[in-house]
Amino acid sequence: MKVGIIGGGAAGIMSALFACKGKNEVTVIEHNDKLLKKILSTGNGKCNFTNTELKAEDFHNNYQVIEFTDRFSQFDAVKFFNNIGVVEYIRDGYVYPNSEQASSIRNALLMELNRYDVNILLNTYVKDIKLLNNVFELDTCNTDRKSCKLYFDKLIVATGLKASPKLGSDGSFLPVLDKLHIEYRVPLPALCGIKLDNKKFFKMTSGVRAKGKIAVYIDDKKTAGNFGELQFADSGISGIPAFQVSRYVSIALYENRSVNIRLDMFSHLGDIENLLNSRKNILSFVTMGDLGNGLINSKLWLGILEIAKISPELKIKKIDNKSFDRLVLICKNLSFTAKGIGDFDKSQVCTGGIPLKDVDENLMYKDIKNLYFAGEILDVDGICGGYNLQWAWTSGYIAGNGL
Known part of the structure; x- marks a missing residue:
């Protein structure tokens, strides 16, 4: 035969x-x-x-x-x-x-x-x-x-x-x-990077690799999530955790549904509010820029401060409660709108068939x-x-x- x-x-x-x-x-x-x-x-x-x-x-x-x-x-x-x-x-x-x-x-x-x-x-x-x-x-x-x-x-x-x-x-x-x-x-x-909005943030953080949790919300409903080393690029997020959830983003965008990506870069560090409050008491820390030193990648910390609308030069003693609460919230929930997905030539597999x-x-x-x-x-x-x-x-x- x-x-x-x-x-x-x-x-x-x-x-x-x-x-x-x-x-x-x-x-x-x-x-x-x-x-x-x-x-x-x-x-x-x-x-x-x-x-x-x-x-x-x-x-x-x-x-x-x-x-x-x-x-x-x-x-x-x-x-x-x-x-x-x-x-x-x-x-x-x-x-x-x-x-x-x-x-x-x-x-x-x-x-x-x-x-x-x-x-x-x-x-x-x-x-x-x-x-x-x-x-x-x-x-x-x-x-x-x-x-x-x-x-x-x-x-x-x-x-x-x-x-x-x-x-x-x-x-x-x-x-x-x-x-x-x-x-x-x-x-x-599928198994590819995710293109996100907020070009300024990703330009600031491009090249950073850091542990974090990624979650996909489709039409405001959590659909998928993963934890591991995320990679930041000019256009958005990559790395294995992003790859693992990318197929859900790909399908949802094809169906013209709204897709929100949320990052928690402190999920493995416990209560971030208590942690940041305790770090305020480190005597050598003067500015809000200092507050992230040794805690998280410096470029990523500056990006988070940018989204929180807090100057890295602001004195720690002068930050008001409202601004600090906003910073804590953003640390746990960096939110972006998905704008696209990696091309076929950058994807390891496909959905469909x-x-x-x-x-x-x-x-x-x-x-x-x-x-x-x-x-x-x-x-x-x-x-x-x-x-x-x-x-x-x-x-x-x-x-x-x-x-």
């Missing part, structure tokens, strides 16, 4: 390897000039390829994902990579290759492809798919604009969506889905027999921490085995 895999990323290669074990003739079609290009950038080049903790909350309460991961879990993924030569290193639940090189994961998968003698077609785009007498006819072209028709008994589509288009996920396959009348939720950037309700237990599309999907093209996105790669391994395994 001839099996075509469209997409040479993590989910596509996993699909190919398990499809091969069924003694099928497998061909991987990839429009990049090399396979697994995107994986080299994961985990800051170290490739956090799964996580020891895996629950529905890691996929934004998508409990159906857990039903699939029960069939190929994080522990199965570790065992799989052990068997092809990758030794794991675990830190706070994050699982990396012990080499701490993403290239180790890529190389191991490529060596397995070579062992199974998988056919690889690089620089090849799929322009159209037709089903003729239960055989899929693919109309393809390469970068030299040479056209070619390919024929397969079964297809697995693992092209991704639009996240990181320079690495291959450029949305170029979506028009083919449209031609096949396959419905999908609109792809939107083909709903899981439209595929069966083997990830075959319910309306087209022998057409399977794997990876990010399905409407599954997880938080940072190896969860999205785990979905690639899980869905690739299931699609490849389910042929």
Whole structure:
């Protein structure tokens, strides 16, 4: 049986390897000039390829994902990579290759492809798919604009969506889905920074990294939150806590809803009012600018004073109760209006894709027999921490085995 895999990323290669074990003739079609290009950038080049903790909350309460991961879990993924030569290193639940090189994961998968003698077609785009007498006819072209028709008994589509288009996920396959009348939720950037108003504040704080809590309020209702190291930039906020909640911002802005971002940069320090009052008594502190020294990043403290409309030169002894109360409130609740989200080229994954309700237990599309999907093209996105790669391994395994 001839099996075509469209997409040479993590989910596509996993699909190919398990499809091969069924003694099928497998061909991987990839429009990049090399396979697994995107994986080299994961985990800051170290490739956090799964996580020891895996629950529905890691996929934004998508409990159906857990039903699939029960069939190929994080522990199965570790065992799989052990068997092809990758030794794991675990830190706070994050699982990396012990080499701490993403290239180790890529190389191991490529060596397995070579062992199974998988056919690889690089620089090849799929322009159209037709089903003729239960055989899929693919109309393809390469970068030299040479056209070619390919024929397969079964297809697995693992092209991704639009996240990181320079690495291959450029949305170029979506028009083919449209031609096949396959419905999908609109792809939107996720795991990316959030653009906020108050340019003056962010210009003052650009480059700052500081622990804090971020909360997303959509139409004045708290929707999501996270704590960790936030990164301040000219346009807004970034860092893992911002990434973790960005998909909610992305969806809400697409739906033209109001989105408010609130930061608490003192949540881990206890009662900030008592803390600031006690610091007033430090004898060497003279001005309000002095009050933040050693407590919080100096640029961030000046930004907070700016929002509170308090001069850093104001003598501590001269601050009135109303101004001090306002400062305490702002310390606990820096409030901004979300103006946008990071572009696709700055997002690690997308929300959207083909709903899981439209595929069966083997990830075959319910309306087209022998057409399977794997990876990010399905409407599954997880938080940072190896969860999205785990979905690639899980869905690739299931699609490849389910042929």
